[in-house]
Structures are given as C-alpha cells and as structure tokens.
Amino acid sequence: MHTNEPTNRLHGVMAEFDSAQAVVDAARKTMAHGFTRVEAYSPVPVEELNDIIHKKRTILPKLVLAGGLSGMATGMALQYWASVLEYPMNIGGRPQASWITYIIPSYELTILFSALTAAIGMIVLSGLPQPYHPVFNVDRFSMASSDKFFLVVESADPKFDQQGTAEFLRSTGAKGVYDVDQ
Amino acid sequence: MANHSHNTALLEETPVILPGHDFETVTETVAEIPLSKRFPLGWIGVLLIGLGLAGMLQMALGYLLLKGIGIWGNNIPVGWAFDIINFVWWIGIGHAGTLISAILLLFKQQWRMSISRFAEAMTIFAVACAAIFPVFHTGRPWLAAYWLFPYPNTMGLWPQFKSPLIWDVFAVSTYATVSIVFWYVGLIPDLATMRDRAVSKVKANIYGMLSLGWRGSARHWHRYEVASLILAGLSTPLVLSVHTVVSFDFAVSVIPGWHATIFPPYFVAGAIYSGFAMVLTLAIPVRRFYGMESLITMRHIDNMAKVMLATGLMVGYGYAMELFFAWYSGSPHERFMMWNRMFGPYGWSYWTLISINVVMVQFLWLSRVRHNTTLLFIMSIFVNIGMWLERFVIIVTSLNRDFIPASWGMYYPTRWDFMTFFGTIGLFLTLFLLFLRFVPMISIFEVKTLLPQSKVKADHAH
Numbered sequence A: 001m002h003t004n005e006p007t008n009r010l011h012g013v014m015a016e017f018d019s020a021q022a023v024v025d026a027a028r029k030t031m032a033h034g035f036t037r038v039e040a041y042s043p044v045p046v047e048e049l050n051d052i053i054h055k056k057r058t059i060l061p062k063l064v065l066a067g068g069l070s071g072m073a074t075g076m077a078l079q080y081w082a083s084v085l086e087y088p089m090n091i092g093g094r095p096q097a098s099w100i101t102y103i104i105p106s107y108e109l110t111i112l113f114s115a116l117t118a119a120i121g122m123i124v125l126s127g128l129p130q131p132y133h134p135v136f137n138v139d140r141f142s143m144a145s146s147d148k149f150f151l152v153v154e155s156a157d158p159k160f161d162q163q164g165t166a167e168f169l170r171s172t173g174a175k176g177v178y179d180v181d182q
Numbered sequence B: 001m002a003n004h005s006h007n008t009a010l011l012e013e014t015p016v017i018l019p020g021h022d023f024e025t026v027t028e029t030v031a032e033i034p035l036s037k038r039f040p041l042g043w044i045g046v047l048l049i050g051l052g053l054a055g056m057l058q059m060a061l062g063y064l065l066l067k068g069i070g071i072w073g074n075n076i077p078v079g080w081a082f083d084i085i086n087f088v089w090w091i092g093i094g095h096a097g098t099l100i101s102a103i104l105l106l107f108k109q110q111w112r113m114s115i116s117r118f119a120e121a122m123t124i125f126a127v128a129c130a131a132i133f134p135v136f137h138t139g140r141p142w143l144a145a146y147w148l149f150p151y152p153n154t155m156g157l158w159p160q161f162k163s164p165l166i167w168d169v170f171a172v173s174t175y176a177t178v179s180i181v182f183w184y185v186g187l188i189p190d191l192a193t194m195r196d197r198a199v200s201k202v203k204a205n206i207y208g209m210l211s212l213g214w215r216g217s218a219r220h221w222h223r224y225e226v227a228s229l230i231l232a233g234l235s236t237p238l239v240l241s242v243h244t245v246v247s248f249d250f251a252v253s254v255i256p257g258w259h260a261t262i263f264p265p266y267f268v269a270g271a272i273y274s275g276f277a278m279v280l281t282l283a284i285p286v287r288r289f290y291g292m293e294s295l296i297t298m299r300h301i302d303n304m305a306k307v308m309l310a311t312g313l314m315v316g317y318g319y320a321m322e323l324f325f326a327w328y329s330g331s332p333h334e335r336f337m338m339w340n341r342m343f344g345p346y347g348w349s350y351w352t353l354i355s356i357n358v359v360m361v362q363f364l365w366l367s368r369v370r371h372n373t374t375l376l377f378i379m380s381i382f383v384n385i386g387m388w389l390e391r392f393v394i395i396v397t398s399l400n401r402d403f404i405p406a407s408w409g410m411y412y413p414t415r416w417d418f419m420t421f422f423g424t425i426g427l428f429l430t431l432f433l434l435f436l437r438f439v440p441m442i443s444i445f446e447v448k449t450l451l452p453q454s455k456v457k458a459d460h461a462h
Helices: A020-030 A047-054 A060-086 A098-126 A140-147 A162-171 B004-012 B024-033 B041-067 B082-108 B110-138 B141-148 B166-197 B199-209 B218-251 B263-289 B297-329 B332-343 B347-365 B373-399 B414-436 B442-450
Strands: A009-016 A040-041 A149-154 A176-181
Touching: A009 A020, A009 A098, A009 A140, A020 A047, A020 A149, A020 A162, A020 B373, A040 A047, A047 A162, A047 B218, A060 B218, A098 B166, A140 A149, A140 B166, A140 B199, A149 A162, A162 A176, A176 B414, B004 B041, B004 B442, B024 B166, B024 B414, B024 B442, B041 B110, B041 B414, B082 B110, B082 B166, B082 B373, B082 B414, B110 B141, B110 B166, B110 B263, B110 B297, B110 B414, B110 B442, B141 B263, B166 B218, B166 B442, B199 B414, B218 B263, B263 B373, B297 B332, B297 B347, B297 B373, B332 B347, B332 B373, B347 B373
Parallel strands: none
Antiparallel strands: A009 A149, A009 A176, A040 A149
C-alpha cells in the first residue's frame, strides 16, 4: 500500500444523490470507469447497488441452512438422550424412542436456530456493531438515513486521487462531493 | 345504493399511502413522535390506566405466590380455567402480528408495511402477557426452570418430551424469541434514522447504540434483505405451528369436546381472527390520535376487516364441524358434551359466542361497515370478547360435566382470576404505550420503498 501525503488522512470521496435511480446510474459509471473500492449508502434497500458494486451474494442462506440442521439434530439428540438413556419413563408401555413425538420440539429448535443464525449472521457479517465509521464524519451523511443517497470511492482504490476522483464523481451527476476524513 | 358500485371502484384505487408523501415527510411524520419532548395528555391518561391495572396484576400475582394457586377458582373437575383461557387468548392475539410481518411479506402485500411494526410489537407484548398464566399456574415459577426446560439439574430430572405441554413450552418460547429477533432486525435501519435526527445527545447515543452503527451500505442492505426474507420464511411455518401446538394441549387428551382432529386449523384461524381484531382495536385510535391517516389508510382498515371476515367464517365452519363431530361420533359422551355446551349451565356463553363470531361478523360483508371506523372499532372489541368466550366455552364446558355425574361441578372465577386477567390487559396497554412513545411505530424505510424516489428502472445497457 503506497500512500502519498494528501490521501493519507482520507477515507475517500463521497458524492450525494437525490434518488435511487441517480445513485444507481452513478454507480454503474463509477464501476465502468474502473474503480474497485466503492460503496454506496442509501436510506432504503436498492438491490441493484449490491449487484453493480460488489457483484456477489451473501453466504447467509447457507449459514442459516447449517443453523437449522444443527437445531434439528440438537432437538432429536436431546430428546433421545433424555427420554431413552438418561431418564426413561414407562407410561403405558409406550416405546421410549418414539421419534414421532420428538418432531415438534425438533421442529421448533430448527426454526429457533435458523432464525438466530439469520439475525446474528446478518449483523456479524456486516461488521456490526461498529460505532465508528469514517463516513459519519461527513455532516451531510446524516441524510443517508433520511432521503439522500451517497456513493463513496475509497482512498484505498488504486485509481484514487483526491482531485480527479472528485471531478469524476461530479460528472456522474452528484449534487455535492465531499472529502471523507479517516 | 346507486353509488355503491362507484364507491367500491374508488376504493380499489385507494393507494397504500396517500399522495403527497416523499422520503422526508414519511421520516418526519413517524420520527417526530419518539423524538418530540411532549408527552400528550391523552397518552399520559391511558398510560396511568395501564399502570394502575398492571399494579393490580402485581398484587394478584404477589398474593398468589404467598397463598398458592388455591386463590383461583379452578378446581376439579374444572382444573383448567382462566389460566389457560387467557393464555390461549393472548397467544392467539399475537398471531396477527406475525401474519402481517411474515406471511404478507412472502406474498408481497405492500399494504402490510405501514402496520407491520406495531402489529409485531403487539405480538411480543401479547406473548409476554400469555406467558404469565402458565408460569404462575405452576404455583412456584422459580422451579419452572426444571419443570419446563431441559435444564441439567442436580436431581437428574428431565421433562417428559412426549407431552403436549412440553411441546407448548418449545413452541411458545421459540415464538417469543423469533418474534423479538424479527422485530429488532426490522427496527435497525429506523433506529439509525432516529440516531441521525435526534437533537439531544442522550437520545442520539441511545438510538445510536441500539442501531449498532447501521449506515445503510449496499452490502448491509443486501444482507439485510436476505435476512428479512429468511426470517419471514421461518416465521411463517412457526406461527402456524404455535397455535397448532397450543391446540394439541387439548386435542391430544381424551376429553369429549377437546379430542378433535379439527382443532389445529380451527385454532389457527381463530388466532388470526382475534389478532386482526386486536390490530384494529389498536390501529383505529392510534391513527387518529397521532394523525397517521395518510400512512395507515382506509385501504389498511378495509383489508384488515376482510381478513377478519375470512378467518371469522373459518371459525364458524369450525363450530359447525364440532357439532357434526359430536353427532357423527355416535359417542354418548360427545353428544352429551355438545348438549351441555349449548343448553347446560354455561349455555349463555355458547350463544353469546355464536352471536358474535357467526352472526355479527357477517356485517363485514358490507363495505359501508368496513369503512365506518367507529363501528369497526366496536366490532373489533366484540370479536375479542367473542374469541375469549370461545376459549371459555371449549375449556369450561368440556370439563364441568365429568364422565360420572357424582363428579360434576361448576366453575366460578374468583376476584384474583379477574384481577390477573385485567392486570395483563394493563400490562399490555403499558408496554404498547411505551412502544408508541419511544420507538418509530411505522417502519420508515419500508414505507419509503413504496415511493417513486426509491424505484430504479431496469438497466438499458444490457
């Protein structure tokens, strides 16, 4: 990583847009221009942005499947162990290992483990909780949760240079361009 | 009615949110309530009522712990009464919240967006109220850990996993956990909005911590949308399983009036019916008090009334089938149970329930009724009473005439039963009012996705 003096303290350059359409168009141009370290911020989910910028889908569904299967296995194993091995109760001579009756707790545990994996996985994969992030240094960024859309080209990008990138972002139709302090 | 068809045509065009909204006005309308410094007088008044009733709940439960469960009216032969009636009633109410937030999400019903947040809050608070009853019916709730949960204890005891009561523990605790998780995940982006709009440092810090540092990046949103869809997909089979398992508490037994295969779907339909009634009971005053008519429109009210009608008809079908089963079984005990239910000492409760859930609900066919919010509000309260009576009828009238006439007996609730029941209503009211005041009651970011500003045209380049 070679950095020169002006980019050293910069996280990147941020451009502001008014609508999802505008930020999507700008993101397309930015990626086409060859930038690689780009991130977009929006007040609403815009599914195109992830496809354009990151081009890759999350592994979350696979984690949830694993979580669900482990929940089911936990349920079955727990009930078999408790009702057959550890604490068998003979009630009317019914079989101890009656797996059909084990279905309901296992079903609930499948859902419980899957749901917890989905929620915790989403939070952890996103690097949250993260109280500090450089983008919050830009005053206008408080509008990112209200009605403005932002596109950031990070200084770690090989093609990044403060003047040129700002110039480029302005040409994509940005309403404002700001430096993001590190 | 000459202009009736005209009205209906107009209604179908009613948008999910009224025109004139943009991102900023939606944020402003919803976020200003938790962020304002004002505590409206009406809010304080209702909160005091809620707190008063919740205090009564504390007294009732405190006395129960001192004296034991003998202070309640249930005794052999009616060994289950208010405790289970109220438990099933509250759990059922919760079901509408999950239906709105999960099932309607999978069906891409956009009208759910304005009401899902507070319907989910209603679910969580209703489940909390429900849990009080079985836990305190154990008499010594501090021992319930090893009675109810598979908790490794020094006595080497384990729960009986083949019992529907243990299934219920798993179903309800999973339901409570998943509902809270789903609700919180749904709140994260809105908490970030609150953080960014809060003027006071303290509020900004609290909302900031709760929002986990959410910044709405493309990667975040992508994972977020995937997680929401998965959670909705998981909550859907979950919510259907919860009332199914609750109905197993009855259906797996051999008591005439309980031992019926129709119970699971009949209970689920009843749950959604009563839940939508409760959403209407809450939504109608809330939208007027907070001036939310442009976000919770007549379209929502009308749709909810239609869901209530549809599920009400299913419940009516359930009543008809119970009659048919009793007759077709050929069992004298089943037939006697039904006769006793209709013409026995509790016959009044059966006929009140029929007149509400079978007769009154038919008025919802009329769009004039569905558009009269005052009338709907009153009807929704009656539906809640009707559904409470349904559980009363199922539970008490199946038990009070035992197989041997020598062990027949009546059930009369005591003042402690009533104090506990109305106390949980107070607890619910208190929690709900705190929610309205401190949490954005409508999902801000979801409602924004309905607006043109968030729409993206397909890429022409490809």
